[in-house]
Amino acid sequence: MNDESSKNRILDCALTLFSTRGYDGVGIAEICAAADITKPTLYYHFSSKEGLYKALWQEKFAPLRHSLTAAAVYRPRPEDYHHDVLPVLAGIIVVYSDFAQAQPAFFRLLSSLLFAPDGSPASVLAREYRDFQFDLLLSLFTDIARAHGNLAGKEPLLAASFPGLIFSNISLGATSRYDAEALARQFMHGIFS
Template sequence: MATARPRRVDYSESTRKALVDGAVVLFTERGYAGTSLDEVCKRARVTKGALYHHFSGKQGLFEAAFHAVEQDMLTRLSEIVSQPGDVWETSLEGLRAYLRVCLEPAYQRIVLHEGPVVMGYEAWRRAEERFSFGLVRTAVSGLIDSGLIGEAPEEPMARLLFGALAGGATMIAAAEDQKKASEEIGRCIESVVSGLRALKETGWPNCAVTTGQ
């Protein structure tokens, strides 16, 4: 027999969500340094005590906001790359969708600009591995399993494409004309991926590194 959820659990979850949602808005608009916990509490309509019940402080709240933005991106892109149909086209559409996400203010400010500074570079990279890299690896795995890019080594290929996308995201966030930068990066990465498809016909070269005397 199913039991009803205690009302205090629902209230606690809704309070946490209100705090994170408010933090995403304020961190996006004002940045980490320009946002106070009092402002977040006011926006969420909760007490500061309620905030400290869920988070250790400002950095803990920022990390929750960071994960919320990343999870939203992951959910949206996963829906695209997991659609039935042409694996090649869905993979390319996932790539294009990611570059569109890089134009969104919350992703730019919280993930690309503030994340490495507030969380520290190593923690930020681990978080990126958890979200973005997993998605890239899934897409690469699908292309390999479908025979579209030949017998590529999955892990190195996913790492290389992830590096290209991460570098492209940073370039977009720093560009004067971000839309133009996004379009140019998209064309470049699609050209690289299309080149991988051509290797199916010629086979993978022997890339062993040798040293001469």
Template sequence: MYTVRYTSVMDNRGTILERALILFSERGYDAVGVQEICDAAGITKPTLYHYFGSKRGLLEAILEQSFSALRNRLTIAADYRGDLPLTLQTIAETYFSFAGEFPIFYRLQLALWFAPQESEGFKAVSMQNRFQHEMIEKVFLDAVLQHGNMRGRHQAYALTFLGMLNTYIGLGLNGLATLDVELARQAVRQFQYGIYS
């Protein structure tokens, strides 16, 4: 016998994470105060500081929670098995479906991605982004065997590919495109055309 803890499905810690994500995504990390987050979560400041230590710690916890889910999916998707176009297609579909499932988080991560380099938000997210970069770079490095020397451009390729995906995701989040398999195919074709030509 064990006690079912109903509070565990949405305890104070989870509520704080949830509400802070929404507020940060809507108005930005710097523009949202700690007190406002506490009011939205129905708790007081010492509770927030008990769980996260600082405002920055709260942001990092939010990012870690969502990025770990993205990492798990990408690790599977980016496993290069000798077919670069297919691998890119899988990666693109993974990003699209993830952004579609968690639009609020993806909006926040897009804003932080382009945030000023000395801002708190950029520093917090850049650690998480490094994993994505390296994983996609690795795909291009592995593909060298098939596609010949990339003249050390794998870093630029990875960023261009991600930039293109994010462009389409931005379109999708604003209702101007549907983030489906077909759009992923288009993005991959478009990217490859720019690279190989």
């Protein structure tokens, strides 16, 4: 097995284990056994369990970062409901849904980050990815609030609650493009939508 395939195998096995049992529930010996490698091989590619976890996040989160950044652009059209906020929110939902279908194990890991205690090793190691999502959505809702003054002051709450709605619906199987628009409407208008 060459270096690159060995590294990828370690990442794949670690992802499977971390996504099913959490960071704290997995040891180096288990990762080595699953990847059929020795500890020195793991340490050759990654300096530690922490280094492996960071590398996993760096590699697997990159496509989502790119897609979310492209989707979270608001172009104000308050006079046209169907081309204002709705398509941006639905587009973000679709990005997460598509990502969950393409990378189900990593999406489970990402979802678990929403509920990880702040001081836990997993939360500390993946904080930049959680913060990226919050900051991106905060910026988006700040832009939206400029066109829709009634949202002013609510941007942090919206940025924090929107992913929760998305992630819970994806975990329940609501992933079609129709569901994305319906979910965006529900977020925008509440239970009476």
